[in-house]
Amino acid sequence: MSSPAKTAEKTSLTPADYKGRVKPIWCPGCGDFGVLNAITRSLAALGIEPRRLALASGIGCSSRIPGFVNCYGFHGAHGRALPVAVGIKLANPRLTVLALGGDGDGLSIGIGHFPHVARRNLDITYIMMDNRIYGLTKGQTSPTTLEGRRTKTSPAGALEQPLNPVELAVIFNATYVARGYSANLKELQDLITRGIQHRGFSMVHVLSPCVTFGKGSGFDYFGPRTKPLPDDHDPRDRQQALLRSAVEETIYTGVFYETERAEYVEQIQAIGSGVGRELDEDGPRIEVDRLIQRFS
Ligand code: SF4
Numbered sequence: 249m250s251s252p253a254k255t256a257e258k259t260s261l262t263p264a265d266y267k268g269r270v271k272p273i274w275c276p277g278c279g280d281f282g283v284l285n286a287i288t289r290s291l292a293a294l295g296i297e298p299r300r301l302a303l304a305s306g307i308g309c310s311s312r313i314p315g316f317v318n319c320y321g322f323h324g325a326h327g328r329a330l331p332v333a334v335g336i337k338l339a340n341p342r343l344t345v346l347a348l349g350g351d352g353d354g355l356s357i358g359i360g361h362f363p364h365v366a367r368r369n370l371d372i373t374y375i376m377m378d379n380r381i382y383g384l385t386k387g388q389t390s391p392t393t394l395e396g397r398r399t400k401t402s403p404a405g406a407l408e409q410p411l412n413p414v415e416l417a418v419i420f421n422a423t424y425v426a427r428g429y430s431a432n433l434k435e436l437q438d439l440i441t442r443g444i445q446h447r448g449f450s451m452v453h454v455l456s457p458c459v460t461f462g463k464g465s466g467f468d469y470f471g472p473r474t475k476p477l478p479d480d481h482d483p484r485d486r487q488q489a490l491l492r493s494a495v496e497e498t499i500y501t502g503v504f505y506e507t508e509r510a511e512y513v514e515q516i517q518a519i520g521s522g523v524g525r526e527l528d529e530d531g532p533r534i535e536v537d538r539l540i541q542r543f544s
Pocket of ligand 1: 275280379383384
């Protein structure tokens with residue numbers, strides 16, 4: 249777990265304030281650069297100090313993000329971004345918590361966590377960077393690979409139906425569901441900002457091409473297909489969100505669905521839990537060094 253450099257009493261923040269000590273090691277042109285950019289711009293616009301921010305991830309190229317950002321970060325086990333994020337939020341509800349990862353991480357080994365975090369409506373933001381391939385392990389079929397697409401593990405073309413992350417999030421009762429494209433920075437920044445501001449579980453699906461192994465789902469594929477949701481789209485209409493999430497010839501971006509429901513920490517505090525009540529301004533009064541020594 250990395251810890252942030254404390255930001256001196258600044259009245260305004262810039263994306264540079266979130267620059268970590270480690271430079272991104274993604275391939276040049278990887279879609280994840282755009283996502284990282286959009287995230288740091290959103291955080292700066294919202295004025296969230298690095299010491300009030302925690303990022304949790306699983307395993308994969310996109311899951312490396314916590315290492316590149318100046319804040320609290322936890323690069324967890326494969327598929328476990330969400331449970332780690334939940335643990336952080338319950339330990340210190342005052343933190344802004346983001347869970348990050350790819351399509352393989354979140355929809356394969358990690359998919360069991362997705363519906364439960366969504367239905368619980370804990371106030372965290374899940375950013376899923378979808379390149380429709382396993383990039384870190386060099387190009388195998390992932391749960392979002394389109395049927396018929398050739399990969400290293402599907403030389404005759406993928407046989408399975410792909411999962412649709414936006415559709416799943418709506419079905420799982422997430423209270424904010426959006427889709428962005430890593431090449432459309434301004435829109436993506438706005439979607440992430442709105443997701444962080446949303447009180448409850450927010451999910452932002454990002455089309456984030458792998459330029460090294462993502463043949464057939466690169467910028468040349470998504471560029472001509474992505475379009476903002478039509479003006480008549482009503483984010484309160486669940487059926488409309490489901491219908492418009494599923495189109496592939498045109499891949500819509502924007503806020504598909506948003507609703508209000510009681511947030512989890514508020515609910516458990518209302519029934520008498522002490523979660524979050526014993527915290528002082530800087531978080532839990534735990535001597536982390538002693539804790540690490542005890543378990544190492
Ligand atoms: Fe990005 Fe693909 Fe390179 Fe991974 S392998 S860093 S997803 S371009």
